[in-house]
Amino acid sequence: DQQVKQNSPSLSVQEGRISILNCDYTNSMFDYFLWYKKYPAEGPTFLISISSIKDKNEDGRFTVFLNKSAKHLSLHIVPSQPGDSAVYFCAARRDSNYQLIWGAGTKLIIKP
């Protein structure tokens, strides 16, 4: 039972354009969502998060949008840069005592 789904295994985007990574979830009890970035043979690093009481959170080139009615969140990267090429994981939490549930990841490739 995959509660957090990232349906696109990979995404290719031209440098300088916008990258949009999507994540869907099934559990309406999730109250906090996070995006992590992972390079090969390294651990993931935290990128950005959003609480369920918000619908948008922005940090520099990265913006996360949350649509609770659709149980959908997306990560926008603009403009995309070569260093953004990595695997991006979406994760969700039900409450502060509940472990993170992770999506399978989307591999983003930024083309020069």
Added chain:
Amino acid sequence: DGGITQSPKYLFRKEGQNVTLSCEQNLNHDAMYWYRQDPGQGLRLIYYSQIVNDFQKGDIAEGYSVSREKKESFPLTVTSAQKNPTAFYLCASSIQGVAGELFFGEGSRLTVL
């Protein structure tokens, strides 16, 4: 520099052998975690610990064991009972008690021959 150190980075094991993966953090974090990553799957939680001398099973604890004798250290033992141990193992820690922003080590790749 503060961070999480996992060792070894690569490890080969024969079937039937136990192996222990090390995880040390100097971030003064209370909570520590072990995850397993397999191709095409999200991270799956093996064990976690919110405080010294206490730990809880995650979703896939069978065939694994842990200890938390010190705040800084959370070693994971992959036992011979783990049926499919070849994987990439990630250790993480967090400031908040459970599932806040996680800080990860670089991972350990275990291959069973």
